[in-house]
Amino acid sequence: MISQSNVASLIRKLEHCTVLSQEEKRALENACSSFRHLAPRTNLVSEGDPVQRVSIILEGFACRYRLQADGRRQVVGLLLPGDMCDICVCILKHMDHSIGTLSPVLASQISREVADSLLDHYPRLARAFWWSTLVEESIAREWVVNVGHRTAFERMAHLFCEIFERLHTVGLTRGDTCDLPLTQAELSDALALSAVHVNRVLMEMRHNQLITLRNQQLTLHDYQALRNIAGFDARYLHLDGTHGPSFAVAQEHTA
Amino acid sequence: MISQSNVASLIRKLEHCTVLSQEEKRALENACSSFRHLAPRTNLVSEGDPVQRVSIILEGFACRYRLQADGRRQVVGLLLPGDMCDICVCILKHMDHSIGTLSPVLASQISREVADSLLDHYPRLARAFWWSTLVEESIAREWVVNVGHRTAFERMAHLFCEIFERLHTVGLTRGDTCDLPLTQAELSDALALSAVHVNRVLMEMRHNQLITLRNQQLTLHDYQALRNIAGFDARYLHLDGTHGPSFAVAQEHTA
DNA sequence: CGACATTTTGATGAAGATCAAACTGGGTGG
DNA sequence: CCACCCAGTTTGATCTTCATCAAAATGTCG
Numbered sequence: 001m002i003s004q005s006n007v008a009s010l011i012r013k014l015e016h017c018t019v020l021s022q023e024e025k026r027a028l029e030n031a032c033s034s035f036r037h038l039a040p041r042t043n044l045v046s047e048g049d050p051v052q053r054v055s056i057i058l059e060g061f062a063c064r065y066r067l068q069a070d071g072r073r074q075v076v077g078l079l080l081p082g083d084m085c086d087i088c089v090c091i092l093k094h095m096d097h098s099i100g101t102l103s104p105v106l107a108s109q110i111s112r113e114v115a116d117s118l119l120d121h122y123p124r125l126a127r128a129f130w131w132s133t134l135v136e137e138s139i140a141r142e143w144v145v146n147v148g149h150r151t152a153f154e155r156m157a158h159l160f161c162e163i164f165e166r167l168h169t170v171g172l173t174r175g176d177t178c179d180l181p182l183t184q185a186e187l188s189d190a191l192a193l194s195a196v197h198v199n200r201v202l203m204e205m206r207h208n209q210l211i212t213l214r215n216q217q218l219t220l221h222d223y224q225a226l227r228n229i230a231g232f233d234a235r236y237l238h239l240d241g242t243h244g245p246s247f248a249v250a251q252e253h254t255a
Numbered sequence: 256m257i258s259q260s261n262v263a264s265l266i267r268k269l270e271h272c273t274v275l276s277q278e279e280k281r282a283l284e285n286a287c288s289s290f291r292h293l294a295p296r297t298n299l300v301s302e303g304d305p306v307q308r309v310s311i312i313l314e315g316f317a318c319r320y321r322l323q324a325d326g327r328r329q330v331v332g333l334l335l336p337g338d339m340c341d342i343c344v345c346i347l348k349h350m351d352h353s354i355g356t357l358s359p360v361l362a363s364q365i366s367r368e369v370a371d372s373l374l375d376h377y378p379r380l381a382r383a384f385w386w387s388t389l390v391e392e393s394i395a396r397e398w399v400v401n402v403g404h405r406t407a408f409e410r411m412a413h414l415f416c417e418i419f420e421r422l423h424t425v426g427l428t429r430g431d432t433c434d435l436p437l438t439q440a441e442l443s444d445a446l447a448l449s450a451v452h453v454n455r456v457l458m459e460m461r462h463n464q465l466i467t468l469r470n471q472q473l474t475l476h477d478y479q480a481l482r483n484i485a486g487f488d489a490r491y492l493h494l495d496g497t498h499g500p501s502f503a504v505a506q507e508h509t510a
Numbered sequence: 511c512g513a514c515a516t517t518t519t520g521a522t523g524a525a526g527a528t529c530a531a532a533c534t535g536g537g538t539g540g
Numbered sequence: 541c542c543a544c545c546c547a548g549t550t551t552g553a554t555c556t557t558c559a560t561c562a563a564a565a566t567g568t569c570g
Contacts, residue, residue: 017346048490064396066396066397066400068400068404068486069486072404074399074400074403074404076396076399076400077396091272091382091385091386091389092386092389092390092393092493093493093495094490094495096393096396096397096490096491096493097393097396127346130346130385131346131347133388133389133392134346134347134388135347136392137388137391137392137395138347138351138352140392140395140396140399141319141321141331141332141351141352141395142321142351143399144329144331144395144398144399144402145321145323145329145331147399147402147403147447148329148402148447149323149327149329149447151525151526152525152526183547183548183549184548184549185548192399192402192403192404193526193527194526194527194528195548195549196526196527196528196529196549196550196551197525197526197527199549199550199551200526200550200551202549203550203551231323231324235303235349235351236351238347238348238351240348240349406557406558407557407558438515438516438517439516439517440515440516448558448559449558449559449560450516450517451517451518451519451558451559451560451561452557452558452559454516454517454518454519455518455519455558457517458518458519
């Protein structure tokens, strides 16, 4: 049996779309009762696979990525606790990208049948799931902007803001710090930069007292400054409904 | 009254997901009976707007874009005939990007109520609509790869392949040529390049006898070569079901 | 024709890639 | 417990791609 806390991030995230009843939450917990542990750097799904089930990240970091002909890879999105992997299952015939873990990951596995019945019985859940795919789409677009129009420094600042904000949403930040279990090479795949350059930018950020990144812990010493540099506008994350995290954090800092 | 041909691209596109009955097609045509003409470079929707209706592009080119603080804009997706603008309507509270026309556009307008009833009465249509949003998401991810990991030349080749392929899908290519009503400046917004550099790459492509682009007509003289250069793999467009256009075009060329 | 947008060309500069090598630290096996 | 190894990080030097600035050429439309 899985403890309630593991599904907590998922519920917490979905409630940014709509409030869920006790019954809906229980249904979610039941659906997530089957799960598996994955080592870092293993594939959850591979490009081209016909997909059979929905996975939900309960703990750890994963990413969506596409491999290039030359062997380089582009990470096209991060998956954090509470994020769903392949809702497309029901509709698309094959995966257009791979999903791999970055850190150790705990992921629930929902079979297609269970997923279908969940959506049929709880329209509000269906709506919340759809909402989460739309948010992901919005994030993908923001990544186009990020990679296309921002300097390395801005780009990295933006990624850090996004990660922090998203983790804050599901209650996984402590003060101004959060997990960041990525190597610099992995960061470079996500930012479309060389690993060497990622290193240099990191050094500069540290030198400017903007962040510390050590033992896979990222702390943002001046979130406001970072957001200004990045041109980070959290609206693309569509967290309108409830307590805006960036606001809350901004407050913490002024306090 | 609008002629059937205007909705043809939409139907043709959706049928890449699932076959539609006569009744479903008629319902679509009815829903699209209200429409408007838009001049080039006018906004269909603006970032931040609360959206009230779904629009469908029947003729012409439009794009999704985000404006940067410095005034530059990043086009984050193209909208071609048959594409829908704001299905997110029902779920998200505001638009996270703007939609603007590039050429003169004919767009249908479907009110929220009509859209809702359409989705309620015709589950297969609902499924096809969802499919089309997932394809858009896949395209957005491909754009991240494009802007992140490809050289200017490859990037432009890739965009041309995508446009040609998508237009082919809805029957809007003639042999190896199609419309491309974008200025070089607009291309540069989509490719995250400077307008000057777009010009130089275009010149080079012409010099290599790969394309002609004149009077807003693009013709691909060697589609296969272009695809190789771009590393273009049409699978991300999810056109599996039916007649694969790239295949058909490849055939034309060998003939 | 004349105003204006767009395309084309040239010259220079900057951001970041690439190559190479040294350094760090944790883990393993002898 | 030490020597070693390996993955990851850091630093330096050089080279490429593309941005930027500026100006000329071309085209379009009233």
